[in-house]
Amino acid sequence: MATTETRAAFARRHGVNRSTVGRWEAKGSIVLTVDGLVNVEASEQLLGGRAETYRGGKAKGPSAQKPRSEFFPDLEKTSAADPLALAHAGLAEVIRAIGPYAARMAVEFGAPLEVAYGLDQAVAVEADGIAARFLAQHGHPDTANGYGALESLGLDYSEADWSALAKVAGLPLDLDALDAWFTSTAYWRAPPDASA
Incomplete structure (x- = not known):
């Protein structure tokens, strides 16, 4: 029996x-069971041929245990060399900040933790899609070939501080339950057309 x-x-x-895993799922790079769990062995096999960092995530094995490097673009050097690279770097900073910011604001406004989790995931993924389309329209080669704005820089989405947000909300933290809730939403099952 497969591990799930x-x-x-x-x-x-x-x-x-988890947004990266969602992108892997959308691209057919992980295998899910009927009940929505990840088939670990089959998914590891699909991910096994990837480079250490690949399209927004890391390959399996020892490289997966290395922490992601922080992204601090040299905006002055970038702007002088390539305005499109400057736009790319700036958009990446916004994308990495926007999901956790949306989650924090949702909790501060009294929304349930599920709503904060959903906003964190959806806002960051949608922002990445918008940025990738913008960059592709202006000739960025990686985004024109289907890579996300973060993926093309080898970056991952930033993670909200869920422990702190759960504490503010006065709730126990269960990331698996939040993930199960989010992946059962209409947004996840049938995301709106991103070109709208």
């Missing part, structure tokens, strides 16, 4: 954000 785990657990083990 939630998307959140799979993301934690690979050192990536």
Whole structure:
């Protein structure tokens, strides 16, 4: 029998954000069971041929245990060399900040933790899609070939501080339950057309 785990657990083990696992799922790079769990062995096999960092995530094995490097672009050097690279770097900073910011604001406004989790995931993924389309329209080669704005820089989405947000909300933290809730939403099952 195959080993299974939630998307959140799979993301934690690979050192990536759950949004990255969602992108892997959308691209057919992980295998799910009928009940929505990740088939670990089959998914590891699909991911095994990837480079250490690949399209927004890390490959399996020892490289998956290395922490993601922080992204601090040299904006002055970038702007002088290539305005499109400057736009790319700036958009990446916004994308990495926007999901956790949306989650924090949702909790501060009194929304349930599920809503904060959903906003964190959806806002960051949608922002990445918008940025990738913008960059592709202006001739960025990686995004024109289907890579996300973060993926093309070898970056992952930033993770909200869920322990702190759960504490503010006065609730116990269960990331697997939040992930199960999110992946059962209409947004996840049939995301709106991103070109709208």
